[in-house]
Amino acid sequence: MTATLNCRGLRKTYPGQAGYALGPDPEGVSIEAERGELFALLGPSGCGKTTTLRIIGGFVNADAGTVEIEGKDVSGLRPYQRPTNTVFQGYALFPHMSIENNVGFGLKMDGVGKSERKKRVAKALELVGLEEFGKRKVAELSGGQAQRAALARAMIKEPSVLLLDEPLGALDLKLRRQMQEELVNLKQRSGTTFVHVTHDQEEACAIADRVAVMNAGRVVQVDSPVELFRAPKTAYVAEFINAGTVIRGSSSQSGDVFEVAGNQMRVRGRAPSRISGSRACAAVLSPAHLRVAPSAHAGSAPNGGDGDQVAGQVDRLVFNGSTHEVHVQTDGGVDLRVDLPLGGNEDLENGSLTPGRPVTVSWRPEDVIFVVDDGVAPTAEEEEEIEIREAV
Amino acid sequence: MDTVERSPETVSPVPDKGRRFGGGGNVERDPLASKLLSLPALLLVVIGFLLPLLVLVVYSFWPTVNGQILHEWTFDNYSKIFESGGTYLPTLLDTFKFVGLSALATVVLTFPLAYFVAVKVRPSRRIFWLVAAVVPFWTSYLIRVFAWKNMFGDTGVINTAITKLGLSSTPLEFFGFSRPAILITFVYLLFPLAFLTSYISLERLDIRLLEAASDLGAKPWRRLTSIIVPFAKSGLIAGFIVCFITMVGDYVTPSMIGGTEGIFFSNLVVNQFGGSLQWGFGAALGLILLISILLLLVALRATAGAVASAGEYTRVYVKERSPFLVAYSILYMVFLYTPIALLILFALNDSQVVGFPIKGFTLEWFQAVFDDPSLIDALYTSLQVAAITVLISVVLGTLAAVQLARAKGRIRNLSLLTISAPMLLPPVVLGIGIIIGLNAVGAERGLWSIIMAHVILTLPVATLLVMVRLEGFDRSQEQAAMDLGAKPVMAFLRITLPQALPGIVAAAMISFALSMDEFIMTFLVTGSDVTLPLYIFGSIRFEISPALMALAALIIIVSFLLIVIGAFVAFGRSKALRTDGGSK
Numbered sequence A: 001m002t003a004t005l006n007c008r009g010l011r012k013t014y015p016g017q018a019g020y021a022l023g024p025d026p027e028g029v030s031i032e033a034e035r036g037e038l039f040a041l042l043g044p045s046g047c048g049k050t051t052t053l054r055i056i057g058g059f060v061n062a063d064a065g066t067v068e069i070e071g072k073d074v075s076g077l078r079p080y081q082r083p084t085n086t087v088f089q090g091y092a093l094f095p096h097m098s099i100e101n102n103v104g105f106g107l108k109m110d111g112v113g114k115s116e117r118k119k120r121v122a123k124a125l126e127l128v129g130l131e132e133f134g135k136r137k138v139a140e141l142s143g144g145q146a147q148r149a150a151l152a153r154a155m156i157k158e159p160s161v162l163l164l165d166e167p168l169g170a171l172d173l174k175l176r177r178q179m180q181e182e183l184v185n186l187k188q189r190s191g192t193t194f195v196h197v198t199h200d201q202e203e204a205c206a207i208a209d210r211v212a213v214m215n216a217g218r219v220v221q222v223d224s225p226v227e228l229f230r231a232p233k234t235a236y237v238a239e240f241i242n243a244g245t246v247i248r249g250s251s252s253q254s255g256d257v258f259e260v261a262g263n264q265m266r267v268r269g270r271a272p273s274r275i276s277g278s279r280a281c282a283a284v285l286s287p288a289h290l291r292v293a294p295s296a297h298a299g300s301a302p303n304g305g306d307g308d309q310v311a312g313q314v315d316r317l318v319f320n321g322s323t324h325e326v327h328v329q330t331d332g333g334v335d336l337r338v339d340l341p342l343g344g345n346e347d348l349e350n351g352s353l354t355p356g357r358p359v360t361v362s363w364r365p366e367d368v369i370f371v372v373d374d375g376v377a378p379t380a381e382e383e384e385e386i387e388i389r390e391a392v
Numbered sequence B: 001m002d003t004v005e006r007s008p009e010t011v012s013p014v015p016d017k018g019r020r021f022g023g024g025g026n027v028e029r030d031p032l033a034s035k036l037l038s039l040p041a042l043l044l045v046v047i048g049f050l051l052p053l054l055v056l057v058v059y060s061f062w063p064t065v066n067g068q069i070l071h072e073w074t075f076d077n078y079s080k081i082f083e084s085g086g087t088y089l090p091t092l093l094d095t096f097k098f099v100g101l102s103a104l105a106t107v108v109l110t111f112p113l114a115y116f117v118a119v120k121v122r123p124s125r126r127i128f129w130l131v132a133a134v135v136p137f138w139t140s141y142l143i144r145v146f147a148w149k150n151m152f153g154d155t156g157v158i159n160t161a162i163t164k165l166g167l168s169s170t171p172l173e174f175f176g177f178s179r180p181a182i183l184i185t186f187v188y189l190l191f192p193l194a195f196l197t198s199y200i201s202l203e204r205l206d207i208r209l210l211e212a213a214s215d216l217g218a219k220p221w222r223r224l225t226s227i228i229v230p231f232a233k234s235g236l237i238a239g240f241i242v243c244f245i246t247m248v249g250d251y252v253t254p255s256m257i258g259g260t261e262g263i264f265f266s267n268l269v270v271n272q273f274g275g276s277l278q279w280g281f282g283a284a285l286g287l288i289l290l291i292s293i294l295l296l297l298v299a300l301r302a303t304a305g306a307v308a309s310a311g312e313y314t315r316v317y318v319k320e321r322s323p324f325l326v327a328y329s330i331l332y333m334v335f336l337y338t339p340i341a342l343l344i345l346f347a348l349n350d351s352q353v354v355g356f357p358i359k360g361f362t363l364e365w366f367q368a369v370f371d372d373p374s375l376i377d378a379l380y381t382s383l384q385v386a387a388i389t390v391l392i393s394v395v396l397g398t399l400a401a402v403q404l405a406r407a408k409g410r411i412r413n414l415s416l417l418t419i420s421a422p423m424l425l426p427p428v429v430l431g432i433g434i435i436i437g438l439n440a441v442g443a444e445r446g447l448w449s450i451i452m453a454h455v456i457l458t459l460p461v462a463t464l465l466v467m468v469r470l471e472g473f474d475r476s477q478e479q480a481a482m483d484l485g486a487k488p489v490m491a492f493l494r495i496t497l498p499q500a501l502p503g504i505v506a507a508a509m510i511s512f513a514l515s516m517d518e519f520i521m522t523f524l525v526t527g528s529d530v531t532l533p534l535y536i537f538g539s540i541r542f543e544i545s546p547a548l549m550a551l552a553a554l555i556i557i558v559s560f561l562l563i564v565i566g567a568f569v570a571f572g573r574s575k576a577l578r579t580d581g582g583s584k
Helices: A049-057 A099-109 A114-127 A143-155 A173-190 A201-207 A225-230 A235-240 A380-391 B035-059 B076-082 B088-120 B123-138 B141-151 B157-164 B179-203 B207-215 B220-248 B252-257 B265-271 B279-304 B323-347 B364-370 B373-406 B410-424 B427-441 B447-471 B476-483 B488-517 B520-525 B532-540 B546-582
Strands: A003-011 A029-034 A038-042 A064-069 A084-087 A161-165 A193-198 A210-215 A218-223 A245-254 A257-261 A266-270 A281-285 A291-294 A309-319 A323-330 A335-341 A358-362 A369-372
Touching: A003 A049, A003 A193, A029 A038, A029 A193, A029 A218, A038 A049, A038 A173, A038 A201, A049 A064, A049 A084, A049 A161, A049 A193, A084 A143, A084 B476, A099 A114, A099 A143, A114 A143, A114 A173, A143 A161, A143 A173, A173 A193, A173 A201, A193 A201, A201 A225, A210 A225, A210 A235, A218 A225, A218 A235, A235 A245, A235 A281, A235 A369, A245 A335, A257 A281, A266 A281, A291 A335, A309 A335, A323 A358, B035 B279, B035 B373, B035 B410, B035 B427, B035 B447, B076 B088, B076 B279, B088 B123, B088 B179, B088 B220, B088 B265, B088 B279, B088 B323, B123 B179, B123 B323, B123 B546, B141 B157, B141 B179, B141 B252, B141 B323, B141 B532, B141 B546, B179 B220, B179 B252, B179 B323, B207 B220, B220 B279, B265 B279, B265 B427, B279 B410, B279 B427, B323 B546, B364 B373, B364 B546, B373 B410, B373 B447, B373 B488, B373 B532, B410 B447, B427 B447, B427 B520, B447 B488, B447 B520, B476 B488, B488 B532, B520 B532, B532 B546
Parallel strands: A038 A193, A038 A210, A084 A161, A161 A193
Antiparallel strands: A003 A029, A003 A064, A210 A218, A245 A257, A245 A281, A257 A266, A281 A369, A291 A358, A309 A323, A309 A358, A323 A335
């Protein structure tokens, strides 16, 4: 496999803004996307993901670094000279043109003749299931149809790299799920390389072959979704992709046993190979790997736990359609989530896990993931606040 | 895939830092953000507006002796204004008081109608009210003054009716040529502007705010004072300012309607440039007027405070009926259209005398209009002036708007302020500025000085109209076009311009209408050329003939048709655009 897209050492500052929006470290940001891959840039607002996409598309010139596509340096090229096409946030369809003319616009700019254009527009509309809608105006499309039209318009020129800027952000949940599936299908049929920007970790993990998790202008980790969950590199990644409860604290190691002791609880596990004991560390407890059992009386386990288990009481029960989430507040004040599979749980059925009941949460040492603590990911609420501020 | 081969000659190494930050936007190297685009418009305003104002300042310190300007520095002109017992300062105060009252009356009397249309009328029907309310504005200013001149006076329609009906044995002074008559005429003249500014600010009023206020126990009166008026405050103040500036610079209406009570400050200013040729003194008077207005603007700005949030445009309206508002609105329409209807009626009356009784139907007076060669000449001159004015204003205004809509920061704000500055001054000051400027460089007046004046007047309007349209435009559409292979200029021509077209068309229409109707400046800056408003003024000043009624009726009918057609064409478009916005 060869890299279709190769970005090296990208850095960017914006006038009037302190610091680097992208690439605060001197070596800058480098990413590679393989041919035919769906590569997601995932991170909160202001992490540099959109800047990266816009540098690739040619809308923003990087202060440093190069962009290579198909082995050719395109850094100095304007958007209309690059072999990339973009699905814009909010689609940016031309409201004064029909869908046909929107989709055919790129070919017209390239001087493709009328009859050839007509054929290719029809094919592109068919590809996204809009055969019947060519004559319509943009205003007459639903959100999902507009999304498809934008896709057809961007794909008709068969770009080497298709850039998608939060393309599903404006759709409701159900439609978003459906469009995620269609995107994957489209990518497989066309063999085009997709670079997809999103702040939605579920979306990134659902459709991407690989995900680059970004924070504060840096790429923190690039991996497949499975690998991200199995082995997040840092506390930030674990928290952002929602891999489990993150316990921060000081670490210590004795032989094979590694321990993170936070203010509220201790977690013991198998010593990881990647982390040396001296740095700030965190333990990640995945909800699928935790067990919960009723305890005879409150405080049966030590307050902060003994490293393999912790005492607390059930805070609330949430049924999310595929699992029961048991939210436990430990005596030390940590919120832990335990996922129980459907059916066959006696404790759940006989009412020992109702809110307020004392419970013990336990785990196997080998299931604990230890990560470097590199800062806190914003919560959904903070994220929303940032977006509101930026919109103003 | 060989698409990478496109335009290899522009491949450059890693861009050097800083070079591409021009324009401040994210898309760098945008040729349409070049400041050169605003330059022609700016130059025009500087030459046609700022320089003449400077000359005005200089002239105000020079004395006039025997009709000749002497180049000696002196404060004589000012000390003459400020000397005790003089008539100038009292007249200024009197003018400001009366005009302030008139502007206030216009805004207050118009507010219920604006509220009714913006909040109580179903959105699909609003267009009828809007057109009905605004159409009179686009019929000639002078004709509208004339329509009221016809109503007032001892032998005017109103007093004739009163005496004939036996309500009073003698004509009532209130309906003579006096201050109340001027006030009524001013309200009538400026009503559409006050209506539009109030309407625009009220249109976005979220009626749920009113429901919330009621829910929290606010009585109707409290709703008005604590929700509606504060929400519309900026619109009300804007309306007051527009009315005030127009009224204070109007030297025609007072002298035509006010009789002996119709001498206002602007009349004093203009008189200095007529027979008495006191140019230096006139310049000083003009400057005093200008400074007084600026002080008033600053004071109003301070009281206006922060502008309330605009709110969202909604299609929601209050369905609850309000007989008072309906009756008020209908009466207002009667007030608007009665003088116009009477003009048309008298134009068709087979009688040498203008007024009642109606003796029969004739088209003779219309025939007389077309038989008058000097009228045809005036019309031709006006069309010529208007066409050239529209061309210059719209082209220069659009170029400037394209750049200003893309720019940010200080230079942009300064450019915008410069271009729109002529709108903040009454045309009478602009007019004397231009003739003094021409006098200073020793240039002859002619058709071109009229065009110059009209361009100064219409350029700000054209620029702002196009800019508003371009600013609401989603720039990512241009980026999408470039992403699909369009060069920046092509992206602008194919994507931006077509969508800005309604703004450009509106700018052209409004500039045309303003130019065709302009009297205040034209009267001052013309040489020997006679435009249509000048011709009309010359005719209506002394005698009211049935032929004049026919001319007025013709102008009203033609502008009415043009506006109605234009409004419905534009409304069809904006309806389509609104649904675009709604889908986002």
